[in-house]
Amino acid sequence: MEGSVKCDANYTPLTPLSFLERAALVYGARTAVVFGDKEYSWRDTRERCLAGASALACLGVGRRDVVAVLAANTPAMYELHFSVPMTGGVLCTLNTRHDAAMVSVLLSHSEARVFLVESQFFAVARDALAVLADAGASLPLLVTIADGDGIGSDGVPEYEALLRSAPRGFGIRWPADECDPISLNYTSGTTSRPKGVIYSHRGAYLNTLAAALGNEMPTMPVYLWTVPMFHCNGWCMVWATAAQGGTSVCMAGSLAPKTVFEHIVRHRVTNMGGAPTVLSMLVNAPASEQRPLPVKVRVSTGGAPPPPHILAKMDELGFNVVHGYGLTETYGPATLCVWKPEWDALPAAERARIRARQGVPHVMLEGLEIKDPATMESVPSDGRTVGEVMLRGNTVMSGYYKDPAATAEAMSGGWLRSGDLGVRHPDGYIQLKDRSKDIIISGGENISSIEVESALFGHPAVLDAAVVARPDEHWGETPCAFVTLKDGASATEADIIEFCRTRLPRYMAPKTVIFAELPKTSTGKTQKYLLRDKARAMGSLPKLSTSKL
Numbered sequence: 066m067e068g069s070v071k072c073d074a075n076y077t078p079l080t081p082l083s084f085l086e087r088a089a090l091v092y093g094a095r096t097a098v099v100f101g102d103k104e105y106s107w108r109d110t111r112e113r114c115l116a117g118a119s120a121l122a123c124l125g126v127g128r129r130d131v132v133a134v135l136a137a138n139t140p141a142m143y144e145l146h147f148s149v150p151m152t153g154g155v156l157c158t159l160n161t162r163h164d165a166a167m168v169s170v171l172l173s174h175s176e177a178r179v180f181l182v183e184s185q186f187f188a189v190a191r192d193a194l195a196v197l198a199d200a201g202a203s204l205p206l207l208v209t210i211a212d213g214d215g216i217g218s219d220g221v222p223e224y225e226a227l228l229r230s231a232p233r234g235f236g237i238r239w240p241a242d243e244c245d246p247i248s249l250n251y252t253s254g255t256t257s258r259p260k261g262v263i264y265s266h267r268g269a270y271l272n273t274l275a276a277a278l279g280n281e282m283p284t285m286p287v288y289l290w291t292v293p294m295f296h297c298n299g300w301c302m303v304w305a306t307a308a309q310g311g312t313s314v315c316m317a318g319s320l321a322p323k324t325v326f327e328h329i330v331r332h333r334v335t336n337m338g339g340a341p342t343v344l345s346m347l348v349n350a351p352a353s354e355q356r357p358l359p360v361k362v363r364v365s366t367g368g369a370p371p372p373p374h375i376l377a378k379m380d381e382l383g384f385n386v387v388h389g390y391g392l393t394e395t396y397g398p399a400t401l402c403v404w405k406p407e408w409d410a411l412p413a414a415e416r417a418r419i420r421a422r423q424g425v426p427h428v429m430l431e432g433l434e435i436k437d438p439a440t441m442e443s444v445p446s447d448g449r450t451v452g453e454v455m456l457r458g459n460t461v462m463s464g465y466y467k468d469p470a471a472t473a474e475a476m477s478g479g480w481l482r483s484g485d486l487g488v489r490h491p492d493g494y495i496q497l498k499d500r501s502k503d504i505i506i507s508g509g510e511n512i513s514s515i516e517v518e519s520a521l522f523g524h525p526a527v528l529d530a531a532v533v534a535r536p537d538e539h540w541g542e543t544p545c546a547f548v549t550l551k552d553g554a555s556a557t558e559a560d561i562i563e564f565c566r567t568r569l570p571r572y573m574a575p576k577t578v579i580f581a582e583l584p585k586t587s588t589g590k591t592q593k594y595l596l597r598d599k600a601r602a603m604g605s606l607p608k609l610s611t612s613k614l
């Protein structure tokens with residue numbers, strides 16, 4: 066329109082780096098990060114990030130160079146979310162559960178220039194570099210993150226020492242274009258090899274604000290880090306805590322429920338996150354380890370379907386759970402089960418059932434549809450017709466690194482195809498039924514493994530459950546449940562099957578129950594492909610049992 070201009074006064078590329086600048090200004094003396102006896106204010110954190118950026122620049126990191134990190138939720142890991150993009154570089158956080166072979170593949174694929182490794186993961190990193198060296202590949206420069214004062218193991222430079230010696234006065238290299246990459250996040254590898262998902266400064270900025278709003282993060286929240294920062298940049302909460310001037314509480318060691326409750330009480334935590342496995346761990350902890358919550362704690366959950374039973378028990382403990390759904394490709398949660406006050410008066414089981422739905426798009430996502438993937442027609446909002454969950458908007462990834470064919474396939478038709486199957490209810494909320502690879506087809510009927518698992522979680526002896534297809538000569542496939550029982554609890558295969566038959570149509574109830582520990586990814590997802598392999602190896606059920614279906 067005549068008179069309208071785009072200039073420095075009204076346009077700046079969006080980037081979450083601006084949140085840190087503002088946090089240092091507004092909340093300067095308040096605590097930004099606490100880890101054991103270490104505590105850094107927002108002013109300290111900004112200074113440390115600038116020093117980190119300066120050190121990385123001295124190591125040669127420039128625009129679009131990848132900096133890989135293998136670290137737990139520590140102050141250094143938090144700071145690198147700012148210091149790496151300050152150099153114009155791209156942060157690539159690696160899953161701390163990967164073995165050396167996988168780390169070497171990801172280092173090679175990402176072409177990381179610098180590789181920062183927390184000392185507890187040093188052996189894995191060294192083995193990964195040995196694999197690369199044997200293959201004649203170029204090696205990233207290794208930096209350790211330790212408590213030490215200078216040189217880490219084997220004469221490798223150490224993070225704190227680099228911060229101390231870095232030239233002061235580093236000038237932030239702001240993104241020239243808001244679509245410049247900020248991070249490279251590999252998917253969890255639940256269904257296949259991890260794919261390298263590119264996040265932009267703009268997408269990260271928008272998703273961060275959506276995450277803060279959607280998870281009801283107040284100003285100056287106290288955020289407990291139970292979600293790994295390596296997973297989708299901690300669902301963008303690394304940047305959201307800066308936007309809101311929050312305190313990030315990092316925990317050393319394992320995620321034991323006792324430690325989680327202690328941290329909640331000691332720091333008066335207001336917000337945290339966690340996959341449903343973390344929620345299950347909290348509600349199933351012995352009463353002696355659970356503690357009354359000093360203030361209301363909002364817990365964002367997602368990454369896998371939260372069973373309604375677990376949600377109901379979280380409610381009983383006083384947690385306020387916000388359920389979201391998303392993919393690495395959407396910067397973490399893209400939908401929220403937005404809660405309506407009129408649901409407060411419903412019975413607890415009904416509230417949990419409603420909350421277990423994946424919901425509606427968050428405020429920054431433009432489109433969320435359930436479509437027939439062949440015709441791209443949206444399915445009716447009847448809560449029954451199953452289609453593929455598709456998403457579009459400014460918080461969808463820029464693409465898969467070095468894989469244009471996979472990018473084109475994932476986004477063909479103008480929508481990101483999630484590979485998840487779901488329905489839309491008449492009130493517009495979506496509900497996931499399965500991943501397309503996980504759906505069980507028995508006698509021509511589609512069985513949602515999520516629905517069968519929800520029934521299993523209702524059994525008082527069941528701690529964890531996953532359902533996969535077992536091949537069957539007659540029915541094609543039948544549901545096979547893998548179940549972990551609670552400590553001291555007992556149940557037989559027949560008990561479990563009978564329990565499910567009272568809650569599900571007969572054809573949906575498991576025909577086989579195996580008692581076992583469930584293999585998990587470090588992001589809390591059950592590795593169903595491993596269970597499917599086991600079920601496949603068992604072969605078809607004997608004819609006698611199938612005829613009773």
Ligand SMILES: Nc1ncnc2c1ncn2[C@@H]1O[C@H](COP(=O)(O)OP(=O)(O)OP(=O)(O)O)[C@@H](O)[C@H]1O
Nearest residue numbers: 252253254255256257368369370389390391392393
């Ligand atoms: N709230 C939720 N309810 C049910 N499933 C969820 C929820 N949130 C996430 N998921 C599942 O997690 C998937 C996204 O996972 P992520 O991006 O971490 O990697 P992955 O898909 O597990 O890995 P890969 O693509 O390498 O197999 C979604 O597609 C969906 O299947």
